[in-house]
Amino acid sequence: MNLTKPDSLQLAYEGSVKRVYSSREQAETLWFEFTDDYSVFDWGKMPDTIAHKGRALALMGAYFFERLAKKEFWQKLSSSPYLKSFDQSWLQERYNHAVFQNLIKGGVPTHFKSLAQASSPVTDYKAAAAHQEPVLMEVLKADVFRPEPRNITGNTIYFYSNDLTASRRLIPLEIVFRFGMPAGSSLIERLDRDPSYVHTLGLKEHPKPNAFFPHPVIELYTKLEPKDRLLSYQEAALMAGLDSKTFEDMIELAADIALGLFVIFAERSIELWDGKVEMILADGVPVLADSIGPDELRLIHKGCHLSKEMIRQIYRGSVWETAIKDAQTRAKILPNKGWKHICKEDLGAQPEPLAPADKKIVDSLYGVIANHVIGEEVFANHPSLDEYVTSMPTKVVSTEQASAGSRKG
Incomplete structure (x- = not known):
């Protein structure tokens, strides 16, 4: 099938940074097109685009x-020197769990199938990066059951479907993993409001800002509601319609993926502080879905943020x-007005385009990360990661992060 012909693929969904296509000929498949658009603060499409962003995200x-799907990666993970400073008893529990044992036998199950550009499969990342056509990611299709909002006594309540018979369906959760509390982490404010929340996270003592935890923690948020809402594990399990074993397996898989990503980045001298993954349920088994890249992760190298941060x-x-x-404060008492509408119409505020100097820096971000992570010059004429970080202005470099240290063996 020629993926570049408009009649070959139908646009199924367009978000602020990604388009999703479907095809009548391949009903069990979707294609993701990552655009050069970006979004911050949940605003949606910003006034600028970022050079190479879409192709870099697809390739990364x-x-x-592919790396996480290899059983050999997981067979070696427990011996990684980059995990030595974590709580070893906590790690051993993960290694002994059936989910990790399955990773050793078969790798992470994912919805990823292949990459395509124009009418051909992508076999050469460098050639794909140089080509102007978008790179499409082919994935397994899963049903999405969106919640129904109802206004009850002035409160918006979301009701989730009880029809859970689909062989593949989206788990309606954003699964957030955290290795610590860097500057800008929303967890800092939550712990200040409720110090007892530290026990909910499974930590023994209140963590220090800009320091790593003894082990990663997992938080769950709504995926399909207008604003991401933090959930208790109890609420998340009921909302997602997961039985006890499936819910436990989902949490274990998320923790394992977090550890795997931590090692991948640590091998490249990049600190992974937090991130999110999404999953689908395929024949009752949690499967890694969506995608993984800088937009889903908080990455720091020598004190410099390498992500949307x-x-x-x-x-x-x-x-x-x-x-x-x-606007978000006002929206809480004006339920019929969304905060973005209030911001634009009532407060007259919209984002300005990036200043030329900032735009130049941001335009190199995704190509630099892709080259460094993949381990070859996929995107030509980009500085090395160290050269890029050295050129950073102080406003995007955290001196506290620079002294926080990384988890190295």
């Missing part, structure tokens, strides 16, 4: 899927960011 996503820091303190906070 495929790299991570860099762009967030550029916009922090702006009139627009201040207006967002005000």
Whole structure:
């Protein structure tokens, strides 16, 4: 099938940074197109685009899927020197669990099938990066059951489907893993409000900002509601319609994936502080879905953010960011008005395009990361990671992070 012909694929969904296509000829398959658009603060499409972003995300996503799917990777993981400073008894529980034992036998199950560009499968990342056609990621299709919002006594309540018979369906959760609390982490504020939450996370004592935890923690958020909502494990299990074994397996798989990604980045001298994954349920088994890349992860190298956090820091303190906070507060007492509408219409605030100097820095971000992570010059004419970080302005470099140290053996 020629993937470039408009009549070959039908646009099934368009988000702020990704398009999803379907095909009548291959009903069990979807194709992701990652665009050069970006979003911060849940705003949606921003006024700029970022050079090479779409192709870099597709290539990095495929790299991570393929690496995590190899059983050999998991057979060696427990001996990695980069995990030695974690709580060893906690790690041993993960290694002994049936989920990790299955990874040793067969790798992580994923929805990823292949990459395609124009009418051909992608076999050469460098050639794909140089080509102007978008790189499409072919994945298994899963049913999505969106919750129904109902206004009950002034409160918006979301009701999730009880029809759980689909052989493949999206688990409606964003699964967030955290290795620590870097600057900008929402966990800092939550623990300040409720110090007892530390026990819910499975930690023995209140963690210090800009320091790693003894082991990663897992939090769960809504995936299909207008604003991500933090859930208790109890609420998440019921909402997602998962039995006890499946829910446990999902949490274990998320923790294992987090550890695997931590090692992959540590091998490249990059600190992974937190991130999110999504899963589908395929014949009752949790399967890694969506994609993995800088947009889903908080990455730091020598104190410099290598993810959207860099762009967030550029916009922090702006009139627009201040207006967002005000609009979100107002939206809580004006349920018929969304916070974005309030921000734009009532407060007259929208994001400005990036300044030329900031745009130049951001335009290199995804190509630099892709080259460094994949281990070859996929995107030509990009600086090395160290050269890139050295050129960073102080506003996107955290001196606290630079002194926090990395987990190395």
